[in-house]
Amino acid sequence: MARNGARHPLPPELARQLRWPLRLTKAAIGAERGWRAFWPLATVVMAAVTWARFVGFGSVGFAALGVSFLIALVWGIRRFHPPSDPEAEARLDSTLPHAALATLRDMPALETTETSQILWHAHQGRMIQLARTARAPWPNLRIAERDPFALRLIAALGCVMALGFVDAPNGMGMSQADCPECEPTASWEGWIEPPAYTGQPSLYLNDQPPGPLPVPAGSRLTLRLYGQEDGRITLGGDLLRGAQEDGLQAEITENSTLSIHVRGAKTTPAWRFTAIGDVPPSIRTDGAVTRVTSGTFKLGYRAGDDYGVTAGQARLELALNAVERRYGLSLDPDPRVAEILDLPRPYRADPRQLQGLWTEDLAQHPWAGLPVTVTLSAFDAIGQTGRSDPLHMTLPARRFFTPEARAVIEMRRDLLWARAGGPRVAQMLRAILHRPEDLDLPDGSYLALRAAIRDLEGALATGMNAEAQERLASTLWEIAIKIEEDGADSARDRMLRAQERLQQAMRDGATPEELAELMDELRRATQDYLDRLAQIPQDELPPMPDGDLLELSFADLDAMMDQIDELMQEGRFAEAMEMLDALNRMMENMQVARGQGERANQRARDGLADTLRQQQGLSDEAFRELQEQGGEGNELGESQGNTGRDGQLGRGQAHSGESSPEGAERQGRPQGAEGAENRSLSQRQRSLEQELDAQRRALPGAGSEAGNAARDALDQAGRAMDQAADALEQGDNSAALDRQAEAMEALREGLRRFDEAMDSTQAGRDGQQGQTGQESTNPNARDPLGRATGNQLGRGPSDGGFTSEEDMRKRAQELTEELRNRAGETNRPKPERDYFERLLDQF
Template identity: 40%
Template structure:
């Protein structure tokens, strides 16, 4: 039957709730019956853990123990009488009381009346099913452990607090000493205390913690070698003895090499007491002895007497550090060397040094090196150590420059050494090498450096060095190209000959001074400081050719190739400026001179570098000679030949202005697309048309400006929106390009800016560098705007485009300052002439002033003078921007301000 199944299922589900409820009743009744007993026990335990019994008299201890025993027995009897074990019926009644309708009792009932009536039976069965459902949802009843009514003074909490405090500030083991209090008098426990104490202190560099011997339970353990063991012995002399075989054995008198076990007793003469951690014991010391020794070998430590112990102590060795060279030495063209190395140590390397010794056995003794060298100490430099991280295993690089050392270029032996904290040293395998130094490819510079080396080798080479230098300066034509260099060499020669003729010969101080002068002259010859660009180009060509013939390294050839490119670029720039300053003369010579474009020149340089990389030195030298001849007989073709060439600075300003206008137009189109996303156009309005704009009117054009060519509206060549430009497809409405088209046009605009940034004037000046940094920032902002357009994030693209335009304006301002500074250096006293020079085309700005040829505003008189010209111009531009952002101004004024910003 259904009701019987429901009854059986409900009774089974009540099994665990009834058990848990019964357990709760047991806990509840036990707590109420025995809380005084466990409160007293907790209080007594707190007193024992704190060791208060050690300070009490024996009578007090006996009396207290008796009272505690009687009190505990009384409370246990009282609690047992009050405690009554709950049965199943009580648990069922407690659980049934928490359920509505007492379903558990209902399940145990039977139908008293109406058993023969089918309707009454059906009602009874439904009642049983409903009660079974309620009983199945029964949950265990939580016990009521509240004792506030039975313990109004919270004595149980006082006992619990005292017990917790005793656990924190006392010791559980002190309770065991209460048995000694029943046999000893007052204070006996205090006087007893520990019989000995010991500590093991490992060396500081091991970073290991100190060990307290009294707490070590193991019979054997290991400690680092060099650890110091300190022992304290308490009590009467002879009560405790110490035997150890750990310290270094001492030889016996009359028998060298024999050892004996060291034995210390309490009767020995007390040694100075070492510092040791405080202990928990409060016992006063009647007599104390101390023993301290270092662990030098594995052995045994035995303490005989009260509480004696014995340990087998092993030794953890401290290995010597290791160091090794890791790879070949790398030498830069400037002479700086880089030598990688690795070092390891079990506890960490403390320091290291590199030593270079002259390898006389491998040195070819000829010319100035034939004489015996003067004594000179080996080269020693500190090895670099890691600033962060461990030093147990690391890799670093020794970077030094020994170009000025007398041994530069001579064979040496390199050996590295490292030390650990224990003073142990590790050495690397010696490596023979030539001491790296700067290589001089110019023959004159190389000869001066060789004489410098001979003088530093020994002062007896002074007369020979003077003879060689005099031979070099005898016929300087073709050897010494600069008169100032010739005079400097002659001055050094006269000083050297004068010092050689002095009594006692060449002095060490004079020798060092002459060697320094020779180094400066040779460096100046090698680097080249001539003002003439063609001479610089010849010197760069000679150095490169000399390096190719002598088999220089790839790094040296790459650096010299870069110097040659730079000298070639300077020569072409000066040639272009000369053509602009004298266009008529340049045009007359153009027929007899060779023309070459920049692309053709770049192809020849790339071919030259490729030949050098492939090792085809003969062909590279031939091409280098051809290129040099072309440079001496060429005319750089920039734009159209001879006439009508535009100043590079003005061309750069015009290109940047065009880029700014293109970026402004691209930003306007992105803004119109953003407006269309939130404000769809009115019926009949063309896509991209602003509200209130007349049909056919260009975006951004005012009511009174229709049909006029405004700046930034696509009237300049290459501006976005013009036919044939990227981003305008067939049939696309003006002002409504797709996001993909805008991103593509933004990419092309960024590439164009990168091209313009490569050939900016003003290199080497502060305004020129500031202009380049500003244009780099503009390129980064354009790149972010492109990504935003690809992701259809028009709002982010507009913000980045605004940053790009701001950076472009800043770059143009800095470029104008650089051009003005350059003109002021070239033509002193005429700084304002170019700014006030009228435009030959007669263009005027919106105020009616003439536009200068350098992209600056000019007039018939100097409006601003003094050092604050550029600061005043920047303030005016900031004021124009501020007013253009005020939308409450008349539309005519706002349109005028926008045109000013587009132009400048």
């Protein structure tokens, strides 16, 4: 059935039953429309009653009331429309299910049959039953959307109070003009709340002297006025009115002036707000990338923000233009998105100036060993971003030393580069296994490679996808690791994992019981790793640099873990984490020492020689600055008698005859440009002292008399360096030169003692092999100053050393005479002559 637009009358009996519901519904609609049209008029009336009862009206008040009444009346009349009968019926019908009244007025739209007539009458009967249950709806008098400030409620409340609690026709009976002493006291309060992310405290405006006041942009100003109705508050030219006790609020987003006018005040306080904007964060790399054999790399960074850096990220992208496109890399690479990694935040560091170290292990990444571009990003609390200059580098990869493992890793790289290179990878892997008897493969590696080849060829036959590519790459990585290390890696992984869990627990503030449990786990994992190393047959390892090195390392590790446990019990977590890092470095050094043999001794000696060379350069620079302080007419680092080995004036030259970088740089700058150097002499001296301390702690040969003597000499050199740095900070270059001379002498003694310790160790090892008496060190070795080392003292003329004690005494006399001559030259600056006098006093 469909409606045809004609209205069919309701049944007479039903119409009589719905007479009152329809009338009430029509009245409800009228009440709704009347309230919505005349609520302003009602508000004006109630406000007039309130005002009349409390204060009273004057002529002006009556005129204003009359105008307001007329406006509200006209406004209501224009908006009021009486409801009609159809509207009332439609409202009542909306309360019934299935629109029963509208259905009863419908007629069939098409020609009906007897069957359809029966159905239609049945349907009409059900609608009549529903219509008899109709009840008039309540009127909807909610007008909050028309009166958002609830003025009607305020007027109604005032009217109730006026009618219920005021008896006098004029309310209080007298105005404040008749009782000046009854006038309420006017006061105000104000606060400035900076954004929470700035970490700055709120300012109580009453305590701030009027005038300029810098505040962070986005700060919220809150003002409260008490006991006044005519206060004036202006902020940036805008007038804020009212005396609301809940406070007037405004946001300071730009430079503006706040003035507060209060009744009875002798002055009008005013503040000139300077909105300090939030500067985007900055970030840059700090130093070069360092890496270890396992593929882990470290990159320092410095980030800063005026209110603190909240997060940092590193973005790695493949530098395709820098890739050497040959062999397996000649194909177009599979598309890969840039790698986004989170930067670690330093433990308990100032977020406004962060100096962190990003450590990451991406040895298994598809781009490992390939050129990449690294961009660091820093973020602040409001989402601003700062980015560093792109850093172009080769993504560190793990070093594999066995040819078979290197070949497998290269094929893994080619497979991850492009799935299209899969056939070539399979062919090359088969070529590697062509003659397995010529390969030195661990047990199971040959079969694992054969299975990987079959898996790869099967994937190529069915169309290799990204998931199969990653799975095969993981398999090849595991095979290469097994070939390279043959099973010792699992214990080391457990040890490293135990260290990481302990560090994370300290960062998360774990309980002492949890820390003790994790510390026991670290002890067990470390002992297990050392036991695995000790179980490797000695003939399968390169010769150890010192027979007692492994046993000494056990004692050192146990002492370090005891110290870490003690620091954690005392709550000194930052120092405990530093000790854990030192423990990790010791384990890495132990692994390197077992793999590199006696070359560790030569590296240690080369490091000490380089330290001595750097100390000599610092001493030369301090001496040149001393000449500048007292020199008249002498150029920077240039004076009479200060000659180098080539006979030229010694500008910027070290005593070894090589031009130092600092001296070479000074030649190209005007006098006085030293102040633009990034680090002062004292800072460089401190850095060199720290480097020497690290070398002393890692020095091989501990336990022997000569080895201990070498450490004592280096310790003395470190103390002299510390005193020299103190003197440089105080500007006493003369005293600094004396301490630097002591440091160089102690370094030379340490080198000599170290050579003796290494000679003793080598002699003992050669004696066990029946080769006692053979020399293991270079007979032509010289220190950084070009002089013979401790191994050459007492050698014959053919070795380039001194032939006798008489020659050494003669050389000392020549040096003393040269010092006396220079000290007696009156045209030299007095500080320089004083320095020569102090050298003579030492002889």
